[in-house]
Amino acid sequence: MGYGGDFLPAAPAMIHPVLPDCIEITTAPNPTCAVVFLHGLGADGNDFAPVVPQLLRPGWPPVRFVFPHAPVRPITVNGGMRMRAWYDIAGVDIAARQDEAGVRQSIGLADALIAREGERGVPPSRVVLAGFSQGGAIALAAGVRRAQPLAGIVALSTYLPIAESSIAQSTRTARSTPVFMAHGAFDPIVPQALGERSRDALRALGMKIDWHSYPMAHQVCPPEIMALATWLGARWPAA
Numbered sequence: 001m002g003y004g005g006d007f008l009p010a011a012p013a014m015i016h017p018v019l020p021d022c023i024e025i026t027t028a029p030n031p032t033c034a035v036v037f038l039h040g041l042g043a044d045g046n047d048f049a050p051v052v053p054q055l056l057r058p059g060w061p062p063v064r065f066v067f068p069h070a071p072v073r074p075i076t077v078n079g080g081m082r083m084r085a086w087y088d089i090a091g092v093d094i095a096a097r098q099d100e101a102g103v104r105q106s107i108g109l110a111d112a113l114i115a116r117e118g119e120r121g122v123p124p125s126r127v128v129l130a131g132f133s134q135g136g137a138i139a140l141a142a143g144v145r146r147a148q149p150l151a152g153i154v155a156l157s158t159y160l161p162i163a164e165s166s167i168a169q170s171t172r173t174a175r176s177t178p179v180f181m182a183h184g185a186f187d188p189i190v191p192q193a194l195g196e197r198s199r200d201a202l203r204a205l206g207m208k209i210d211w212h213s214y215p216m217a218h219q220v221c222p223p224e225i226m227a228l229a230t231w232l233g234a235r236w237p238a239a
Helices: 049-055 100-119 134-143 163-168 192-204 222-233
Strands: 022-026 033-038 063-068 072-075 081-084 127-132 152-156 179-184 209-214
Touching: 022 049, 033 100, 033 134, 049 063, 049 222, 063 100, 100 127, 100 134, 127 134, 134 152, 152 222, 163 192, 179 192, 179 222, 192 209, 209 222
Parallel strands: 033 063, 033 127, 127 152, 152 179, 179 209
Antiparallel strands: 022 063, 072 081
């Protein structure tokens, strides 16, 4: 498809004693960049893997896309049903009664996934931490706390969880990290107003936020993917 490299199929789920199982897609051998993408509530790492061909652009360096599966846990708002989730949701007002312990646990998982990329030859400065909905919330919460710089943070249809402590614990390094945020104007799950409040809070820290709003619900759309692809391409200078 003219992406400037062989497209390699997803690898089998990986087993690790600490890290979550992951789906991986590499665009060419020996990746020099990585995207760690966290899925939303009730989904798994397969959810956004089909988007990879739509994101790729000619001239990109070899990229490893990592799609981890969240742990399975009971979700209070869904009557205690067990499903994959990065943290519990207590009620329909997702900004109230937040599961701080769960959020912090998943921040640790995100950091461990980034550290593994370093062990495999991709430093944090060439890793983008991304996510949709719950996954995007963890991407923001982990991203603002980073002591080592990331190439960028992607937060789709989401918000900054445990906002007060996330802001208080943000680092000078993290505040220089570029952020791509996109939201649906008609989102009934994570209201756009909540996303906008998070955007404004991050901008108040001095973070550069590339904000996009689309006439959609809790989902992604082709113009959003196109904008994200352009933004990602700017994160990776030549290896």
